[in-house]
Amino acid sequence: xxxxxxxxxxxxxxxxxxxxxxxxxxxxxxxxxxxxxxxxxxxxxxxxxxxxxxxxxxxxxxxxxxxxxxxxxxxxxxxxxxxxxxxxxxxxxxxxxxxxxxxxxxxxxxxxxxxxxxxxxxxxxxxxxxxxxxxxxxxxxxxxxxxxxxxxxxxxxxxxxxxxxxxxxxxxxxxxxxxxxxxxxxxxxxxxxxxxxxxxxxxxxxxxxxxxxxxxxxxxxxxxxxxxxxxxxxxxxxxxxxxxxxxxxxxxxxxxxxxxxxxxxxxxxxxxxxxxxxxxxxxxxxxxxxxxxxxxxxxxxxxxxxxxxxxxxxxxxxxxxxxxxxxxxxxxxxxxxxxxxxxxxxxxxxxxxxxxxxxxxxxxxxxxxxxxxxxxxxxxxxxxxxxxxxxxxxxxxxxxxxxxxxxxxxxxxxxxxxxxxxxxxxxxxxxxxxxxxxxxxxxxxxxxxx
Amino acid sequence: xxxxxxxxxxxxxxxxxxxxxxxxxxxxxxxxxxxxxxxxxxxxxxxxxxxxxxxxxxxxxxxxxxxxxxxxxxxxxxxxxxxxxxxxxxxxxxxxxxxxxxxxxxxxxxxxxxxxxxxxxxxxxxxxxxxxxxxxxxxxxxxxxxxxxxxxxxxxxxxxxxxxxxxxxxxxxxxxxxxxxxxxxxxxxxxxxxxxxxxxxxxxxxxxxxxxxxxxxxxxxxxxxxxxxxxxxxxxxxxxxxxxxxxxxxxxxxxxxxxxxxxxxxxxxxxxxxxxxxxxxxxxxxxxxxxxxxxxxxxxxxxxxxxxxxxxxxxxxxxxxxxxxxxxxxxxxxxxxxxxxxxxxxxxxxxxxxxxxxxxxxxxxxxxxxxxxxxxxxxxxxxxxxxxxxxxxxxxxxxxxxxxxxxxxxxxxxxxxxxxxxxxxxxxxxxxxxxxxxxxxxxxxxxxxx
Numbered sequence: 064x065x066x067x068x069x070x071x072x073x074x075x076x077x078x079x080x081x082x083x084x085x086x087x088x089x090x091x092x093x094x095x096x097x098x099x100x101x102x103x104x105x106x107x108x109x110x111x112x113x114x115x116x117x118x119x120x121x122x123x124x125x126x127x128x129x130x131x132x133x134x135x136x137x138x139x140x141x142x143x144x145x146x147x148x149x150x151x152x153x154x155x156x157x158x159x160x161x162x163x164x165x166x167x168x169x170x171x172x173x174x175x176x177x178x179x180x181x182x183x184x185x186x187x188x189x190x191x192x193x194x195x196x197x198x199x200x201x202x203x204x205x206x207x208x209x210x211x212x213x214x215x216x217x218x219x220x221x222x223x224x225x226x227x228x229x230x231x232x233x234x235x236x237x238x239x240x241x242x243x244x245x246x247x248x249x250x251x252x253x254x255x256x257x258x259x260x261x262x263x264x265x266x267x268x269x270x271x272x273x274x275x276x277x278x279x280x281x282x283x284x285x286x287x288x289x290x291x292x293x294x295x296x297x298x299x300x301x302x303x304x305x306x307x308x309x310x311x312x313x314x315x316x317x318x319x320x321x322x323x324x325x326x327x328x329x330x331x332x333x334x335x336x337x338x339x340x341x342x343x344x345x346x347x348x349x350x351x352x353x354x355x356x357x358x359x360x361x362x363x364x365x366x367x368x369x370x371x372x373x374x375x376x377x378x379x380x381x382x383x384x385x386x387x388x389x390x391x392x393x394x395x396x397x398x399x400x401x402x403x404x405x406x407x408x409x410x411x412x413x414x415x416x417x418x419x420x421x422x423x424x425x426x427x428x429x430x431x432x433x434x435x436x437x438x439x440x441x442x443x444x445x446x447x448x449x450x451x452x453x454x455x456x457x458x459x460x461x462x463x464x465x466x467x468x469x470x471x472x473x474x475x476x477x478x479x480x481x482x483x484x485x486x487x488x489x490x491x492x493x494x495x496x497x498x499x500x501x502x503x504x505x506x507x508x509x510x511x512x513x
Numbered sequence: 514x515x516x517x518x519x520x521x522x523x524x525x526x527x528x529x530x531x532x533x534x535x536x537x538x539x540x541x542x543x544x545x546x547x548x549x550x551x552x553x554x555x556x557x558x559x560x561x562x563x564x565x566x567x568x569x570x571x572x573x574x575x576x577x578x579x580x581x582x583x584x585x586x587x588x589x590x591x592x593x594x595x596x597x598x599x600x601x602x603x604x605x606x607x608x609x610x611x612x613x614x615x616x617x618x619x620x621x622x623x624x625x626x627x628x629x630x631x632x633x634x635x636x637x638x639x640x641x642x643x644x645x646x647x648x649x650x651x652x653x654x655x656x657x658x659x660x661x662x663x664x665x666x667x668x669x670x671x672x673x674x675x676x677x678x679x680x681x682x683x684x685x686x687x688x689x690x691x692x693x694x695x696x697x698x699x700x701x702x703x704x705x706x707x708x709x710x711x712x713x714x715x716x717x718x719x720x721x722x723x724x725x726x727x728x729x730x731x732x733x734x735x736x737x738x739x740x741x742x743x744x745x746x747x748x749x750x751x752x753x754x755x756x757x758x759x760x761x762x763x764x765x766x767x768x769x770x771x772x773x774x775x776x777x778x779x780x781x782x783x784x785x786x787x788x789x790x791x792x793x794x795x796x797x798x799x800x801x802x803x804x805x806x807x808x809x810x811x812x813x814x815x816x817x818x819x820x821x822x823x824x825x826x827x828x829x830x831x832x833x834x835x836x837x838x839x840x841x842x843x844x845x846x847x848x849x850x851x852x853x854x855x856x857x858x859x860x861x862x863x864x865x866x867x868x869x870x871x872x873x874x875x876x877x878x879x880x881x882x883x884x885x886x887x888x889x890x891x892x893x894x895x896x897x898x899x900x901x902x903x904x905x906x907x908x909x910x911x912x913x914x915x916x917x918x919x920x921x922x923x924x925x926x927x928x929x930x931x932x933x934x935x936x937x938x939x940x941x942x943x944x945x946x947x948x949x950x951x952x953x954x955x956x957x958x959x960x961x962x963x
Contacts, residue, residue: 101660109657112654113653115652115656115676116648116652116656119648119652120648120652123644123645123684126684127641140681140685147676148677191577202566204562207559212954226565227594235587316768318766358811358812359812361808444898446902448895449902504662504665505660
């Protein structure tokens with residue numbers, strides 16, 4: 064009896080264990096799948112992780128080798144700390160943080176010394192009071208300055224480090240009589256750490272924020288082209304592809320990343336086809352026009368979903384020109400995207416824009432309704448009429464995008480068409496595979512709630 | 514002669530100086546104006562700056578008082594460092610960073626000790642190799658983990674601190690024989706710093722991310738209501754107010770801030786009318802529906818600008834119902850916004866939504882065109898027909914918003930109408946003055962290119 068009972072308990076226990084282990088197994092498999100996807104979406108993530116590992120291991124060598132350690136002492140810690148906080152995904156972000164850190168540290172350290180010596184002169188009793196007051200004053204002012212939007216965009220980290228260093232130097236000085244030497248060692252290790260981080264970031268498979276910005280903006284235009292292409296075909300077929308719409312929606316959410324990338328790219332030196340003062344801000348202009356266009360396309364999509372009750376004879380009349388317009392617009396966008404990608408000055412006027420304008424004229428003619436058409440419920444025509452009017456809007460949007468890409472071309476001296484599109488496809492091949500979502504995830508402070 | 518020449522030079526010099534000083538003066542005035550605006554837009558910024566100043570000054574006291582300093586020694590530095598990096602604008606953000614820091618430090622320190630003792634066992638020669646390998650391994654893995662979007666959203670800072678502490682502890686152990694004591698002191702000061710930061714953040718004029726999220730979401734609905742109100746009036750008057758459109762556009766760009774605020778709010782304890790597990794994520798749902806509605810309203814605006822060439826007799830017929838619909842929709846949105854603000858369960862069905870649906874029926878009837886209307890160019894009718902169809906879409910959007918606010922109400926036990934709207938206006942008064950742009954600027958990593 065007791066044996067049977069025991070066996071029963073054991074069996075149940077075993078089953079529970081089995082169930083738990085199988086759910087654990089499912090979780091592990093899921094985790095592995097996600098990890099693989101993360102790595103596959105952008106393999107540079109793996110390289111980046113190894114680069115960080117390498118940089119930290121390198122600076123930790125300071126501890127192991129006698130001669131290095133003897134020079135720096137416990138300050139070697141600051142090199143590790145610096146590498147960990149300064150090393151970012153792209154060269155621009157790393158340079159920005161590194162420069163912020165070095166400049167802010169130097170400035171704050173000098174001011175901190177100033178405060179320390181002033182307090183020293185004031186005598187033993189007044190010293191803590193003066194130090195406290197100066198710490199309070201600088202911390203308050205600096206914290207407020209960090210609210211200025213422009214400062215926040217490019218120098219937020221610098222101001223944080225400024226408060227930190229100022230407090231550390233001025234206050235430590237109260238206890239540490241060798242403060243000059245300590246500060247010198249710390250500054251040296253911070254400089255060393257920054258240097259190593261920048262070096263590794265810059266010379267081992269560098270990730271340029273500028274490159275990513277360039278491909279993000281041209282990808283986005285390409286996504287709109289794909290959507291319009293699909294729309295032209297689907298609008299006759301009544302089928303709908305979610306993927307194209309997703310592409311269009313991802314364009315709408317890329318603003319923040321674009322802005323970060325512009326800020327990072329401005330720190331970057333000359334690389335590839337981009338000069339030091341490449342007009343990065345122009346990309347933001349193109350990006351915002353692209354998003355305006357994407358809004359219109361998203362609305363278009365609503366009318367694809369709406370069950371159209373348009374009378375057939377009117378519908379057929381309009382359908383052909385609408386289809387033509389969207390396909391020509393799509394070709395125009397494709398041209399613009401490829402010109403941008405290959406850094407070729409776009410041709411004016413774009414032949415596809417001209418063709419879609421011609422289709423627009425046909426459409427406008429087709430929109431005339433005579434008494435011969437009989438009774439008409441305007442609401443039934445609204446969907447297709449709206450599609451027509453949105454497409455007309457889209458063309459003017461595309462013209463603006465073409466113009467702003469042209470502006471970028473003249474600002475950045477894009478090559479002219481004669482130079483040949485065929486020969487310069489390196490850029491085109493490099494980043495094309497990266498989806499917009501991967502670039503967004505890499506560079507932005509992604510805030511996702513599970 | 515020489516004198517004259519000198520005088521000439523002096524005069525020019527003086528003029529140059531005057532010009533420079535006047536341009537400097539203009540710049541200073543501009544800076545002061547901006548500073549004043551920044552403080553006026555959200556006075557909590559000033560309070561926050563003083564709070565940071567106070568917290569840092571408090572922890573720096575450790576250096577001045579013998580008994581405190583004797584216990585902590587040079588580790589007191591870590592308290593200052595912790596306060597500077599942990600102290601954020603809202604309670605939620607500070608709690609999140611603080612908890613991340615404390616947990617990551619403890620975990621990493623224990624692992625670091627483990628690595629250190631393992632390496633110790635392996636003998637003098639193997640020790641640096643084992644330490645280096647473990648640092649490389651953990652740094653690489655942790656860096657990769659930070660790419661997972663969910664981790665990045667809530668635990669990014671924790672993982673950063675994890676790498677940092679692990680490296681410091683395992684590597685310092687190689688040199689410092691009193692590592693246990695050093696680590697104990699550091700952990701203590703980090704705990705102390707976090708504690709002081711959280712205390713001051715929590716008890717001196719706390720800024721709750723939850724409150725800001727609550728008012729951001731209800732403000733946004735209110736902005737749409739204002740826009741529609743203005744639209745209903747203007748559509749008859751043909752005038753246009755940029756301010757209303759700006760409000761509508763600011764709704765479109767608030768996604769990132771909403772997401773940050775949800776993440777912060779989830780760290781916050783019970784406060785005001787919000788319980789610990791208040792359904793913060795539901796706000797995100799309401800927010801995204803609000804943005805969908807805002808897209809439609811932005812498109813509406815295009816048709817306000819378009820010079821309408823609609824034949825007058827059709828126009829007049831439609832205008833009245835369009836105006837009625839938009840004003841009733843606006844009232845419905847206003848109801849929803851005020852219900853959300855005062856945390857009152859909204860009534861179903863909303864009377865204004867019903868009224869605007871009635872107006873919709875009138876509109877649909879008015880959209881019928883008979884042969885009596887003569888020749889019609891559809892393109893001329895498109896603008897007003899599109900306005901009509903967008904307004905119809907808007908109503909279904911508003912219904913969805915009302916539904917999701919109702920869901921929030923039942924999840925968070927909003928009070929029923931009978932409890933009286935008049936008595937609970939505290940919440941309504943508190944944050945109403947804060948513009949959306951101020952909240953966005955306060956909480957988001959604003960990335961603005963000058």
